[in-house]
Amino acid sequence: MKPFSAAYYIVKNKGRAAIIIFMMFLTMCMFLAGNYISSMWWYYDVAKGYDSRIILVSALSTDTDDYKDWKAFREDIKNDPELITLFRTGSGYGGGSLKTTIGLETGVGSYVFRSKEDMQTAMDLLGIDFDCSGLHDRSAVISENLSRNRNLKLGDLSPTKEFMIEGIMNDRSYQYFYLCEDKEENCYRANIMSKTLSGQKLIDRVQSIIGDRKVRIEKTTARYIHEDLGAIDLIFYVGLIILSVIMMVTLNSVVTGQYIKREYEFAVYRALGVSKGRIRRKIASELLLMDLIALLIGTAVMLLTTFLLNELLYIPRGQYLPYCSKNAIIGVVFSNLLILVPMILLKGRKMCKTDVTEF
DSSP: OOTTSHHHHHHHTHHHHHHHHHHHHGGGHHHHHHHHHHHHHHTTHHHHHHHTTEEEEEEOTTOTTTTHHHHHHHHHHHTOTTOEEEEEOSOOOOOOEEEOTTSOEEEOEEEEESSHHHHHHHHHHHTOOOOOTTOOTTEEEEEHHHHHHTTOOTTOBOTTSSOEEEEEESOSOOEEEEEOOOOGGGOOEEEEEOSSOOHHHHHHHHHHHHTTSSEEEOOOHHHHHHHHHTHHHHHHHHHHHHHHHHHHHHHHHHHHHHHHTTHHHHHHHHHTTOOHHHHHHHHHHHHHHHHHHHHHHHHHHHHHHHHHHIIIIIGGGTOOOOSOOHHHHHHHHHHHHHHHHHHHHHHHHHHHTOOGGGO
16 A cells, blocks of 8 residues: 555544544435435326326316317317327315325325226226226225325225225325216316327327317326425525535534644655645545545445335335435535535645645
8 A cells, every 4th residue: 555545544544534534424414315305206206107198188167158168179089099088077086195204295196087997998008907897986096105105994985085995006106096987978077098199299189189178288286296395405405505514614624623733744745846736636535535435334324224214114104215316416416526625625725835844
């Protein structure tokens, strides 16, 4: 091991290095915090996939001429070979709420069908493995996750108190599937799907049929949640900046104290003709190596912590904490850059000014 290497300093100064590594390890708290914030949106990942395959359209109450626009639209949409139209009652039935990992309660979406055949068609297209043949009017089907989250079991009533839980499917979504039998002529809403179209293409196709009629495409529950709680990511980033600045000041003070004790060491390097560039690289390599050790240890600790929390606490409750997320990565990268870059620049500049004749 070369005496001028970063590893040499860490090995010979284990106590000092351990303090810096521990404080750098604390930046991994941003990783865990980012995952907690991102867990809010995890509950709607599957729902967003469903929403891209099935859209809800409804007649507007302003269509006062005996719903002339809706009836015309209903005929046109039925005759489109690209679309599968499942008409449903005009009444809306909510899905209640779910308890998120961070303690907030947010809304749960629902799909309503007028026959078990229609529900089966939808589930098959959505890729849900469930047999609807045993259902009847006012039945509700939920996922295992949702049943654990809301402590619901077969035979219980739904949040609306109008449906009975008759099926629990092996699915990661947090959605209610309701069966409310009705005649087609009484249906002023429709679930529209396609075997070939999805996402914006499906929306555009339906919108082209709607035209200027008094019919609208309804917003999804996931979209409502993002509109209402979108600021929660902003709160995380504001907190990230504040905590990173505090850690930067604190860690800089610790590192400054340790490098003051090394001023004579670097003054000798300068007297021996070691270039300023090499001194800066030595300081940078030491700090980067200690940060890398902190990140590796921190990653292992955070993954183990997440595993234990999920297996022992969250999954049994129908909740989940992601192992990695965009917010987590941004949090760690931003925090590390904000801490390391100033330290490397300032300490490198300071140590390059040392002079052995001053000691």
